Amino acid sequence: MLSPSEFTIGTLGSAAPLSLILPRTKYEATMLVGHVDKAPAAVFLSGEFAFHYFPSTDNDSWRGLIVPGVRVEVDETSVFDQGQTMAPLGAAIRIDxxxxxxxxxxxxxxxxSALTIHDKLVSAGDLRAGFTRWQIVIGEGQTKRVLWQRSDEDEAAKSSA
Structure with missing residues (x-):
């Protein structure tokens, strides 16, 4: 559940990077806002266009609940060497x-390409790591809640489709 202070309702164009967009109807979609080439962009997290992104600046067509300031956590047990293995669509990648x-x-x-969700992290130099499982959360400690999760089953379902 979300408390009233944790979300607003609005258009995609009004959502800042690290905002999760949750659908209100079957015609809306779950999206995460990040950036590509320093311009805001949104990526679909599910459905037919999962892990396709598009510019979100001034986009008033897509709407929903906006949960700003979310955090992304990776499952360290799903790590792979992104320099050795091609990352599947939807994988989280730690690079530079x-x-x-x-x-x-x-x-x-x-x-x-890569849609940036966090930047200004400590440099990884030329090394890279990918993660097939990751999640979007809000809160800390006992108030932490998982709002969306990517699992290996998501990838298996796409491969068999």
Missing amino acids: TRLAIRAKSEHSLSGS
Whole structure:
């Protein structure tokens, strides 16, 4: 459950990076706002277009509950060497000074890029690590709640589709 001070209702264009957008209807979608090339962008977290992103600046078409200031946690037991293994769409990637999500641009026919969700972290230099499982949370300690979770089952379902 969310307390009234933990969310607002608005458009995607009004959501800052590290905001989770939760749908109010079946026509809306769960999204996370990050940035690509320093411009705000939103990535779909589920559905037909899961892990596709698009610019979110001035976007008044998408709406929902906005939960600002969420945190992303990675499951360290799902780590892989992103330099040795191709990261699947939706994987969290720790690279240089960022934590990013591997996603496809809405206009991309092939390939993918990284949507930054955290930056200004301690530099990892040339090393990289990927994580197949991660989650979006709010709160700390006993008040911490998981709002969304990516699991290996998500990847298995996409592979079999």
